[in-house]
Amino acid sequence: MDPDSVLLERRAGVAVITLNDPDRRNALTLTSSARLAERIAECEADEEIGAVVVTGAPPAFCAGADLTALGAAHETGLRSIYAGFLAVARCSLPTIAAVGGAAVGAGLNLALACDVRLAGPLARFDARFLQLGLHPGGGMTWMLQRIVGPQTAMAMTVLGQKADAATAERTGLTLRTVDGDHDALVAAAVELAGPAAAAPRELVLSTKHTLRTTATLTEHAEAVEIELVAQLESMTRPAFTELLAAMREKISRSR
Numbered sequence: 001m002d003p004d005s006v007l008l009e010r011r012a013g014v015a016v017i018t019l020n021d022p023d024r025r026n027a028l029t030l031t032s033s034a035r036l037a038e039r040i041a042e043c044e045a046d047e048e049i050g051a052v053v054v055t056g057a058p059p060a061f062c063a064g065a066d067l068t069a070l071g072a073a074h075e076t077g078l079r080s081i082y083a084g085f086l087a088v089a090r091c092s093l094p095t096i097a098a099v100g101g102a103a104v105g106a107g108l109n110l111a112l113a114c115d116v117r118l119a120g121p122l123a124r125f126d127a128r129f130l131q132l133g134l135h136p137g138g139g140m141t142w143m144l145q146r147i148v149g150p151q152t153a154m155a156m157t158v159l160g161q162k163a164d165a166a167t168a169e170r171t172g173l174t175l176r177t178v179d180g181d182h183d184a185l186v187a188a189a190v191e192l193a194g195p196a197a198a199a200p201r202e203l204v205l206s207t208k209h210t211l212r213t214t215a216t217l218t219e220h221a222e223a224v225e226i227e228l229v230a231q232l233e234s235m236t237r238p239a240f241t242e243l244l245a246a247m248r249e250k251i252s253r254s255r
Helices: 030-045 067-072 075-090 106-113 140-148 150-157 165-171 182-198 201-214 220-234 238-254
Strands: 006-011 014-019 051-056 095-099 102-104 116-119 124-126
Touching: 006 030, 014 030, 014 182, 030 075, 051 182, 067 075, 075 106, 095 106, 095 182, 102 106, 106 124, 106 140, 116 165, 116 182, 140 150, 201 220
Parallel strands: 014 051, 051 095, 095 116, 102 124
Antiparallel strands: 006 014
16 A cells, blocks of 8 residues: 555644555555545544644645546445545544545545535546446535535535636535635635644544534534533533633733
């Protein structure tokens, strides 16, 4: 397994994971997908990492699954291709996709698997499964509908509509578009991740877990009770005592 197919860099508590096969537009192979899953596990095990940025070496974000691997794949092979972006989807840390070029097929899945997406000016989001005579996979229909709604999801999956950076921002597929080159895009993603990296790690993990849980609820009252348990637990942590004292001191000095 080539360790350079997926790079990991640490920037002040933020991990930057880069798909690094630009000649093949960062297409996911069985090797790179497994390596991506390993990198995510490495980040989750590292107490110094508080958030993860996922990107691809220019010019693409990820051109989807390698067609050679895809053509030969059956169930086991497909699940192996899914493994990388599903590891991102299951990641306990906050995840941000920095999409600077094409995110196609499984590459779109990788972007959707992240909690937040930033786009560069040349970003393009393209499902493309039907154009290959292939049914969407990896949970794409579920992820896409939750983010952009059923109408835009239908347009992208069945009607072949692509989303450029402006369309992606307008439909809520991305948080915003970052002007500039790839380095500026990644820097913006790292900056966005900064507050999570600076916060108490156990609190960040707990809050993301709660967001996932309350997203499945239909009643406000249920969310209140779930959050109450987590909030009370957070008040027993040393970080709460320390940060509350610091805030009180700051208010006292400003008077």
